[in-house]
Amino acid sequence: MANLESKTPSGPLAGKWEKHKTEIKLVNPANKRKYEVIVVGAGLAGSSCAATLAELGYRVKNFVFHDSPRRAHSIAAQGGINAAKNYQNDGDSVHRLFYDTLKGGDYRARESNVHRLAEVSVNIIDQCAAQGVPFAREYGGLLANRSFGGAQVSRTFYARGQTGQQLLLGAYSALSRMIGQGGVELHANSEMLDVVIVDGHAKGIIVRDLITGAITRHSADAVVLATGGYGNVFNLSTYARGSNATAIWRAYKRGACLANPCYTQIHPTCIPVSGDYQSKLTLMSESLRNDGRIWVPKKKEDAKKAPASIPEADRDYYLERIYPSFGNLAPRDVASRAAMRMCDEGRGVGETGLGVYLDFADAIKRLGEPAVRERYGNLFDIYHEITAENAYQNPMRIFPAVHYTMGGLWVDYNLMSNVPGLFVLGEANFSDHGANRLGASALMQGLADGYFVIPYTIGDYLAGQKPVARTAAEGTAFKAAEDNVRAMTQRLLASKGKEPVSHFHKRLGKIMWDHCGMARNRAGLEAALQKIPALREEFWANVKVPGSADTLNQSLEQAGRVADFLELGELLCRDALTREESCGGHFREEYQYPDGECKRDDQNFAHVAAWEYQGEGKTPLRNTEALNYEFTKMSVRSYK
Amino acid sequence: MVANNSTKNFSVTLRVWRQAGPDQPGRFVDYPATNLNPNMSFLEMLDVVNDELTVKGEEPIAFAHDCREGICGTCSCTINGKPHGPGKGVATCQVYLRSFKDGDTIVVEPFRARAFPLVKDLITDREAFDKIQQAGGFISVRTGAAQDANAIPVPKEDADLAMDAAACIGCGACVAACKNASAMLFVAAKVSHLGLMPQGQPERDKRVLAMVQTMDEAGFGNCTNQYECSAVCPKLISHDFIARMNRDYIGALFRSKFKPVSHASGGAG
Ligand SMILES: Cc1cc2nc3c(=O)[nH]c(=O)nc-3n(C[C@H](O)[C@H](O)[C@H](O)COP(=O)(O)OP(=O)(O)OC[C@H]3O[C@@H](n4cnc5c(N)ncnc54)[C@H](O)[C@@H]3O)c2cc1C
Ligand code: FES
Numbered sequence A: 001m002a003n004l005e006s007k008t009p010s011g012p013l014a015g016k017w018e019k020h021k022t023e024i025k026l027v028n029p030a031n032k033r034k035y036e037v038i039v040v041g042a043g044l045a046g047s048s049c050a051a052t053l054a055e056l057g058y059r060v061k062n063f064v065f066h067d068s069p070r071r072a073h074s075i076a077a078q079g080g081i082n083a084a085k086n087y088q089n090d091g092d093s094v095h096r097l098f099y100d101t102l103k104g105g106d107y108r109a110r111e112s113n114v115h116r117l118a119e120v121s122v123n124i125i126d127q128c129a130a131q132g133v134p135f136a137r138e139y140g141g142l143l144a145n146r147s148f149g150g151a152q153v154s155r156t157f158y159a160r161g162q163t164g165q166q167l168l169l170g171a172y173s174a175l176s177r178m179i180g181q182g183g184v185e186l187h188a189n190s191e192m193l194d195v196v197i198v199d200g201h202a203k204g205i206i207v208r209d210l211i212t213g214a215i216t217r218h219s220a221d222a223v224v225l226a227t228g229g230y231g232n233v234f235n236l237s238t239y240a241r242g243s244n245a246t247a248i249w250r251a252y253k254r255g256a257c258l259a260n261p262c263y264t265q266i267h268p269t270c271i272p273v274s275g276d277y278q279s280k281l282t283l284m285s286e287s288l289r290n291d292g293r294i295w296v297p298k299k300k301e302d303a304k305k306a307p308a309s310i311p312e313a314d315r316d317y318y319l320e321r322i323y324p325s326f327g328n329l330a331p332r333d334v335a336s337r338a339a340m341r342m343c344d345e346g347r348g349v350g351e352t353g354l355g356v357y358l359d360f361a362d363a364i365k366r367l368g369e370p371a372v373r374e375r376y377g378n379l380f381d382i383y384h385e386i387t388a389e390n391a392y393q394n395p396m397r398i399f400p401a402v403h404y405t406m407g408g409l410w411v412d413y414n415l416m417s418n419v420p421g422l423f424v425l426g427e428a429n430f431s432d433h434g435a436n437r438l439g440a441s442a443l444m445q446g447l448a449d450g451y452f453v454i455p456y457t458i459g460d461y462l463a464g465q466k467p468v469a470r471t472a473a474e475g476t477a478f479k480a481a482e483d484n485v486r487a488m489t490q491r492l493l494a495s496k497g498k499e500p501v502s503h504f505h506k507r508l509g510k511i512m513w514d515h516c517g518m519a520r521n522r523a524g525l526e527a528a529l530q531k532i533p534a535l536r537e538e539f540w541a542n543v544k545v546p547g548s549a550d551t552l553n554q555s556l557e558q559a560g561r562v563a564d565f566l567e568l569g570e571l572l573c574r575d576a577l578t579r580e581e582s583c584g585g586h587f588r589e590e591y592q593y594p595d596g597e598c599k600r601d602d603q604n605f606a607h608v609a610a611w612e613y614q615g616e617g618k619t620p621l622r623n624t625e626a627l628n629y630e631f632t633k634m635s636v637r638s639y640k
Numbered sequence B: 001m002v003a004n005n006s007t008k009n010f011s012v013t014l015r016v017w018r019q020a021g022p023d024q025p026g027r028f029v030d031y032p033a034t035n036l037n038p039n040m041s042f043l044e045m046l047d048v049v050n051d052e053l054t055v056k057g058e059e060p061i062a063f064a065h066d067c068r069e070g071i072c073g074t075c076s077c078t079i080n081g082k083p084h085g086p087g088k089g090v091a092t093c094q095v096y097l098r099s100f101k102d103g104d105t106i107v108v109e110p111f112r113a114r115a116f117p118l119v120k121d122l123i124t125d126r127e128a129f130d131k132i133q134q135a136g137g138f139i140s141v142r143t144g145a146a147q148d149a150n151a152i153p154v155p156k157e158d159a160d161l162a163m164d165a166a167a168c169i170g171c172g173a174c175v176a177a178c179k180n181a182s183a184m185l186f187v188a189a190k191v192s193h194l195g196l197m198p199q200g201q202p203e204r205d206k207r208v209l210a211m212v213q214t215m216d217e218a219g220f221g222n223c224t225n226q227y228e229c230s231a232v233c234p235k236l237i238s239h240d241f242i243a244r245m246n247r248d249y250i251g252a253l254f255r256s257k258f259k260p261v262s263h264a265s266g267g268a269g
Helices: A014-025 A042-056 A093-106 A111-130 A162-182 A245-255 A286-290 A318-322 A332-344 A361-367 A369-387 A440-463 A470-474 A474-493 A500-516 A522-542 A554-578 B042-055 B127-135 B156-166 B173-177 B184-196 B205-217 B228-232 B240-255 B263-269
Strands: A035-041 A057-061 A184-187 A192-200 A201-209 A217-221 A222-225 A264-268 A293-297 A356-359 A396-405 A421-425 A607-612 A621-626 B010-019 B027-035 B076-078 B105-112 B119-120
Touching: A014 A111, A035 A201, A042 A184, A042 A440, A057 A192, A057 A217, A057 A245, A057 B027, A093 A111, A111 A440, A162 A184, A162 A440, A162 B156, A192 A217, A192 A222, A192 A245, A192 A474, A201 A474, A201 A621, A217 A470, A222 A245, A222 A293, A222 A356, A222 A440, A245 A421, A245 A554, A264 A286, A286 A369, A293 A332, A318 A332, A332 A356, A332 A396, A332 A500, A356 B076, A361 A369, A361 A621, A421 A440, A440 B042, A470 A474, A474 A554, A500 A522, A500 B042, A522 A554, A554 A607, A554 B119, B010 B042, B027 B042, B127 B184, B127 B205, B156 B184, B156 B228, B173 B184, B173 B228, B184 B205, B184 B228, B205 B240
Parallel strands: A035 A057, A035 A222, A057 A184, A222 A421, B010 B105
Antiparallel strands: A192 A201, A201 A217, A264 A396, A293 A356, A356 A396, A607 A621, B010 B027, B076 B105
């Protein structure tokens, strides 16, 4: 039974974080340089963390599998980042951002964490502006905002359609500064393949150099994982091709609990699939829903007609119809399922019938094409490149796609997992978004964790630790972990099979999408729990991994990641099966209201499910952490 | 821009640079790519070819890629002699097969430059870019030390121009396209982005001097104003930023007590 004590501070909600900061232990400035911290990942969460810890004086080693920290998947975020600045004077506040995020997550996140996130959101914008992030501005020179799904205020800051890029480059510049000064030792092209646990504490990692194949041991006083989400378990997604779950999965197999893996987010506005060669799905930022109107034909017969030939009266602007107060800005899960329902009714558009229109004709009439181009030009360009269609003249076709994972390694209020010394930040943890994440909140969370939370909370752990001797990597735990990594590499290369790794990834993705995608049910999940282990067996018997272990070998990299997805996928389905309710991104067909909305079960499921590994072939243990809402009433989430 | 290809299924020959490692000899090898669909991306075609090679027991072609939407700067192929291929304002991952015709031979090479040593096949090492950033591509502000974000208004035109420069994805196509393998557009983009923001003023001189010096030390060539760089840039970053950086550089040299290495002025020319 894992220890899932949340360590949430007592006292009034708005004062918890301040109180906590004054109560936790500190490491004095002169002692900080005696401690070494490993940070895996340099997305928004990892680079902000590595830079800030180094500024404080800790010795930081930063590992990324990318060839440069600047290439982390955070770079691809388009739309924006939320903060409760209330610069628009439209009634925003820390409390409102807290409330929107909690409600958006369908009351499945910890109140205390979400409130802290809303509190530090304002500092993030200050920090990024000071770094020179070129946020969008009004003519007077002040910061501009837009609105995003699930909110009735304009609190999203953005940098054209490239907000993630600009925020990441800001964090990367801070990280680069610390690398230049010697505070951070960067290991690029370095993939973490195991966590080393010494006497119950995380004290190091095992790494494969992706260029030379060398496997090395690295010791530290604490290990921080900021390795991103696991959405590529579905194969097709809006994630970068290289995004993977290996770091968190191997940590899980060393005892860290994996919380709520079934909470996955399907984004409503992506470019539809065009063929089976497809390698990824491209997101069209949700910000488009500020000015675009979503519709399908009212009549099935019209689905294949040219959109321009369908008169206004025959169009169904279904989000505006069903959710009048939020309209096209209904939260992602709600909007995605509505699109799916339209397609199920046979009213989906495009060649495959799996698409809905996102139409800018009204916006162009109202604002003029130049204004629309100014706001969304790069997104229209992306759409054109991929589809060869002009969205200024014809509506875009969009369809939901896997986009984000709210689940992740379980962490306490200090962002420490149940394994002491192992911290988890950003999308890799489960902490702040409950069962559904609102738009523009992931960037906020990644930077909150890295810039403003971990710099305080890691001290509380380290203060109780003696700095490890540099020879720690000689110990038996390190040797065992290294042997484990080598054995897995050998096993993959030794397989005498015939099929490339990608075939297995595609097949896993299809099982996941069909049975554990937008809508789930018992029979489907039980079927998936049969199919995935069978596919896994086939993988090990029939995969073909060419090349050797001691050079750059992309097939080998991919094989290791897919092997992990083949295990994680099963846990995801198991979690979805045991959560007998619908909430946020987890929709169980058995649990819905007559109008198709999620039916939560607060009596039985107002808890976090944190899965604990029990060994190969054994059913993992489902631990729970109760969600006790002291300050907010868990109400039925309604966007009508 | 789109050579519209009406054949649903067409074939091309890929002439690909294969090189097992930096010290191994390299050569072009031809591979047939068949059953292609014009809506397929160039990299998806490489995926399919690689799967076929794997099944045949040959080593697949190593190529760099990640986001596949033109923002991470990882992909880096020179296609038919042009970094990132035939399109304008796109990265390799945004090239679609509708730009090619049935029967074409497509030559695929890595981004070649002295400062980007070859790793394997189509992959080169662009760490030199990180080194330039580490030398000065930042504003020194400790976490937590910032004032309210609206305390310093930034004129919209300046912020927009800074954003034009900041859009750089660090792919290195500018270097690969330049006959001198110069990194001026890359460095100018960063220097201009930060130099256009009020927050970037205190370190403006120091930044440009340090970044140019590091660029020169990394083995990039001089700029002789050919502007091949901005022509292939996937974000169409303007070479005007190079002129802007040159002005900054000369001014900074003038004002500086800092002694640059002797060949640095050549690099900024
Ligand atoms: C297309 C797209 C658009 C989005 N738009 C928005 C938006 O507008 N607003 C918003 O708030 N959110 C958005 N998101 C979500 C958001 O971008 C991500 O959730 C967030 O950036 C994740 O950041 P991260 O730091 O946790 O991880 P990542 O940025 O994914 O970084 C992971 C890091 O870990 C490293 N790594 C991983 N595994 C290993 C390993 N085993 N060994 C070594 N290194 C490893 C990688 O090299 C990388 O550096 C978007 C997501 C997508 C897919
Ligand atoms: S793969 Fe990211 S820019 Fe091409």
